[in-house]
Amino acid sequence: MHIDGVGEGRGADGVGEGRRARWLPASIVALASLALLASACSSSHRSSGSASSAHTTTVTIDLTPQGCAPRPAKIAAGPVQFNVANTNAGAVSEAELRTSNLAKILGEQENLTPGLSGGFSLDLQPGTYKINCPGASQQHWNLTVTGKGAGPTWQNNAQLAAAVSSYGSYVDQNTASLVSHTQAFCQAIDAGNMAQAEVLYPKARVYYERIEPVAEIWGSLDTEIDGRWENPVTVASQFIGFHKIEQLIWADDTLAGTPKLCSALVGHEQQLLALVRSAQYNPLEMASGATDLINEAATSKISGEEERYSNTDLPVFQANVDGAIEVVSLVQPYLQHRDPGLLSQIRQRDAAVAVLLAKYKARPGYDDTGYVEYSTVLDSQRRQLSTAVNALAESLSKLSLQVSS
Amino acid sequence: MHETERPAPTEHAAPAEGAALAERAALAERAGPSRRRLLAGAGAAGAGVLAGGLAGYFAGQGGGAAAADGSDQKIPFYGTHQAGIATPAQDRLAFGSLNAVTGATAADIRDLLHAWTRAAANMTAGRLVGQDTQPYAPPVDTGEAVGSPVSRLTITIGYGPSLFDHRFGLAGRKPSALAQLPPLPNEDLDPDYTGGDLCIQACSDDPLVAFHAVRNLARIGMGVVEHNWMELGFGRTSTTTASQPTPRNLLGFKDGTRNIKAEQTSLMNDYVWVGRETDQPWLRGGSYLVARKIRIFVENWDRDYLQDQENTIGRAKVSGAPLSGGKEFTTPDFAATGGGGQPAIPAHAHIRLASFEHNGGTRILRRGYSFTDGIDPQAGTLLGGLFFIAFMKNPAQFVKLRQSLAADALNEYTQHTGSAVFACPPGLRPGQDWGTSLFA
Numbered sequence: 014m015h016i017d018g019v020g021e022g023r024g025a026d027g028v029g030e031g032r033r034a035r036w037l038p039a040s041i042v043a044l045a046s047l048a049l050l051a052s053a054c055s056s057s058h059r060s061s062g063s064a065s066s067a068h069t070t071t072v073t074i075d076l077t078p079q080g081c082a083p084r085p086a087k088i089a090a091g092p093v094q095f096n097v098a099n100t101n102a103g104a105v106s107e108a109e110l111r112t113s114n115l116a117k118i119l120g121e122q123e124n125l126t127p128g129l130s131g132g133f134s135l136d137l138q139p140g141t142y143k144i145n146c147p148g149a150s151q152q153h154w155n156l157t158v159t160g161k162g163a164g165p166t167w168q169n170n171a172q173l174a175a176a177v178s179s180y181g182s183y184v185d186q187n188t189a190s191l192v193s194h195t196q197a198f199c200q201a202i203d204a205g206n207m208a209q210a211e212v213l214y215p216k217a218r219v220y221y222e223r224i225e226p227v228a229e230i231w232g233s234l235d236t237e238i239d240g241r242w243e244n245p246v247t248v249a250s251q252f253i254g255f256h257k258i259e260q261l262i263w264a265d266d267t268l269a270g271t272p273k274l275c276s277a278l279v280g281h282e283q284q285l286l287a288l289v290r291s292a293q294y295n296p297l298e299m300a301s302g303a304t305d306l307i308n309e310a311a312t313s314k315i316s317g318e319e320e321r322y323s324n325t326d327l328p329v330f331q332a333n334v335d336g337a338i339e340v341v342s343l344v345q346p347y348l349q350h351r352d353p354g355l356l357s358q359i360r361q362r363d364a365a366v367a368v369l370l371a372k373y374k375a376r377p378g379y380d381d382t383g384y385v386e387y388s389t390v391l392d393s394q395r396r397q398l399s400t401a402v403n404a405l406a407e408s409l410s411k412l413s414l415q416v417s418s
Numbered sequence: 419m420h421e422t423e424r425p426a427p428t429e430h431a432a433p434a435e436g437a438a439l440a441e442r443a444a445l446a447e448r449a450g451p452s453r454r455r456l457l458a459g460a461g462a463a464g465a466g467v468l469a470g471g472l473a474g475y476f477a478g479q480g481g482g483a484a485a486a487d488g489s490d491q492k493i494p495f496y497g498t499h500q501a502g503i504a505t506p507a508q509d510r511l512a513f514g515s516l517n518a519v520t521g522a523t524a525a526d527i528r529d530l531l532h533a534w535t536r537a538a539a540n541m542t543a544g545r546l547v548g549q550d551t552q553p554y555a556p557p558v559d560t561g562e563a564v565g566s567p568v569s570r571l572t573i574t575i576g577y578g579p580s581l582f583d584h585r586f587g588l589a590g591r592k593p594s595a596l597a598q599l600p601p602l603p604n605e606d607l608d609p610d611y612t613g614g615d616l617c618i619q620a621c622s623d624d625p626l627v628a629f630h631a632v633r634n635l636a637r638i639g640m641g642v643v644e645h646n647w648m649e650l651g652f653g654r655t656s657t658t659t660a661s662q663p664t665p666r667n668l669l670g671f672k673d674g675t676r677n678i679k680a681e682q683t684s685l686m687n688d689y690v691w692v693g694r695e696t697d698q699p700w701l702r703g704g705s706y707l708v709a710r711k712i713r714i715f716v717e718n719w720d721r722d723y724l725q726d727q728e729n730t731i732g733r734a735k736v737s738g739a740p741l742s743g744g745k746e747f748t749t750p751d752f753a754a755t756g757g758g759g760q761p762a763i764p765a766h767a768h769i770r771l772a773s774f775e776h777n778g779g780t781r782i783l784r785r786g787y788s789f790t791d792g793i794d795p796q797a798g799t800l801l802g803g804l805f806f807i808a809f810m811k812n813p814a815q816f817v818k819l820r821q822s823l824a825a826d827a828l829n830e831y832t833q834h835t836g837s838a839v840f841a842c843p844p845g846l847r848p849g850q851d852w853g854t855s856l857f858a
Contacts, residue, residue, distance in 0.1 A: 411556075413554045
């Protein structure tokens with residue numbers, strides 16, 4: 014998934030390590046390219062050649078001790094590639110594209126120490142923007158975008174605009190709940206109450222698993238919150254977050270070391286909360302994120318890999334489905350006119366998943382999750398679940414076209 | 419099904435793909451020499467082979483010239499019989515057995531077969547499943563065959579006995595001869611490699627093209643059918659035409675020397691094509707496909723001394739000549755005796771027990787492939803052997819032969835681990851589709 018205006022990754026530090034992060038940058042880059050494609054109509058290749066540069070404007074920004082003047086400072090609306098380089102500015106290491114009131118970061122390139130270069134790309138509508146480079150003698154520089162907007166038109170569609178707006182609230186609410194429920198989890202840990210911690214762990218996890226594709230935009234945060242032993246690297250000191258705590262509690266049967274890990278986890282979640290509150294989404298991202306969520310259920314949940322120590326895969330499986338279906342519900346007013354057949358197929362396949370999941374519901378269930386322990390679900394039963402969620406994901410993969418064209 | 423709403427495919431590439439495709443085509447041009455030679459032999463006399471025309475997936479990139487190695491040859495999809503049965507055996511196989519998912523309806527199956535027909539007609543003609551021009555939709559075609567020559571791709575489908583149970587209202591259309599095989603000698607069947615509601619046999623001289631066909635048909639079917647099992651075959655073990663050289667199986671012996679050949683029209687009619695004898699007229703012109711996954715314990719076989727290997731098969735290993743004398747294609751003399759008055763072709767030799775002479779004239783058309791699933795994690799030995807496929811007028815032919823082979827000396831080195839039987843419908847005319855025909 015890719016957020017409007019947020020560039021490709023967080024700068025020079027790679028987000029490409031590890032299993033999930035591995036497909037993250039590809040997805041961001043792909044969507045960034047797609048945005049370009051849409052604006053460039055039929056051209057399918059981005060290149061530095063003159064043939065396609067008519068569609069993409071390049072803005073060069075050199076970080077200097079004095080500032081970050083964009084060249085040119087006045088461009089036409091449409092896809093823009095920002096190339097940022099730092100040759101000798103020791104005190105300046107980033108350039109941000111912000112709204113004219115400076116309130117929101119639209120794109121950025123961080124961590125450029127002297128000798129490094131990077132960039133980001135996005136679609137710009139007409140208006141005035143600011144280039145911001147903290148540490149320079151002049152920190153803010155104007156960028157003017159002229160002409161007619163060539164961007165997507167979903168903003169002009171009341172149903173899609175409402176869906177996007179509601180989705181932003183959904184993400185904000187779930188992220189806030191993630192923080193508060195993780196804080197409760199940490200309190201149990203701090204109190205040395207392992208039984209209580211075991212119950213509160215899956216309760217916090219579900220909020221993350223509903224919105225994970227959004228969190229994955231900030232790749233390193235996803236790894237810090239939700240990384241597994243094999244992700245990003247099998248180095249003990251770098252294995253932190255939910256699943257490290259899960260390993261200590263369930264596999265090692267200890268709370269030793271968990272208070273510090275838990276407080277760092279909350280810190281990362283609070284960073285995520287600040288980021289999502291200023292993020293803006295679009296229907297394409299929502300749709301592809303819905304598919305990502307079901308893909309996630311189909312791979313790491315079916316195998317039991319995600320919650321391999323606690324066996325609490327079923328509630329987070331449900332959370333993946335819930336997060337995806339929330340998107341469907343939000344775009345339903347639009348989709349029921351646009352492609353009622355697809356809507357009904359998605360609803361039907363979601364219902365089939367629900368019927369299968371219901372077989373494993375229990376009260377209070379394993380660790381009070383409302384579900385049985387995943388290790389008791391037989392291979393043949395997992396296969397049924399897998400078949401059903403793959404069918405759902407296949408339908409959801411057709412949503413992106415419908416909401417973006 | 420949503421797939422049916424996909425845009426109609428076109429014959430030509432979207433112009434945007436040009437550069438990458440040209441590069442891919444150039445790679446294809448440098449295909450290995452062994453395949454090229456084989457194809458030259460096969461193409462010269464192969465019945466029903468079309469040369470020229472589209473050079474491959476996304477034709478036009480290569481200027482439309484026929485490939486020197488014949489890899490642009492297309493096998494007509496439409497005809498009296500399905501392609502991939504009498505077609506000269508291609509080098510590679512991808513085979514999928516699929517089951518309908520819980521909740522699938524008759525309409526789902528009918529629509530799926532309709533979509534499969536269109537996709538199969540496209541792919542065997544060297545076209546993609548669909549045109550991919552929508553930047554915000556997953557590509558209709560998975561894309562791995564772009565730039566690969568069509569390489570005589572055939573796609574053959576079949577219906578398993580279970581398709582005709584209560585689920586889809588097809589019980590009244592079930593051919594009486596279509597049933598699970600009875601327990602047979604020397605088998606220990608793995609449920610994971612047994613049966614299936616539907617099968618897809620994709621054969622091509624290019625493994626990627628064969629795989630692409632099964633992958634895309636399975637993808638189209640997602641939500642309606644799912645893979646039951648799948649197998650890839652890496653080398654043909656039979657000839658189905660007199661013009662093909664006899665290949666060797668993993669035993670190192672020539673295989674299929676006495677197979678029915680497509681040119682033997684009366685044998686094809688007597689033993690391969692379903693005719694008026696069937697109780698289901700829709701199957702006339704079709705054939706039954708029996709698939710058997712046969713593990714060969716190659717390590718044990720490789721330790722056997724040459725003469726015993728030859729006695730086990732009944733042929734000389736290098737020349738393929740029967741032990742009764744002559745050359746490869748000399749008719750075996752099962753009555754001939756060697757030194758000491760013993761039969762020249764031993765009593766338990768494979769070719770004796772499998773011969774039509776020993777089985778009241780019963781024959782089948784074999785069309786199998788060597789396979790491997792890697793190494794047995796417990797034993798460290800090869801999980802591989804023969805993915806046996808045979809076509810016949812009635813599965814009883816296979817049962818009879820297998821029962822005769824209960825005493826086969828080769829059983830010491832083999833075990834049947836997978837099994838399935840399918841009724842393959844007859845060929846289609848343009849405008850017809852499998853779904854409409856089955857549910858008519």
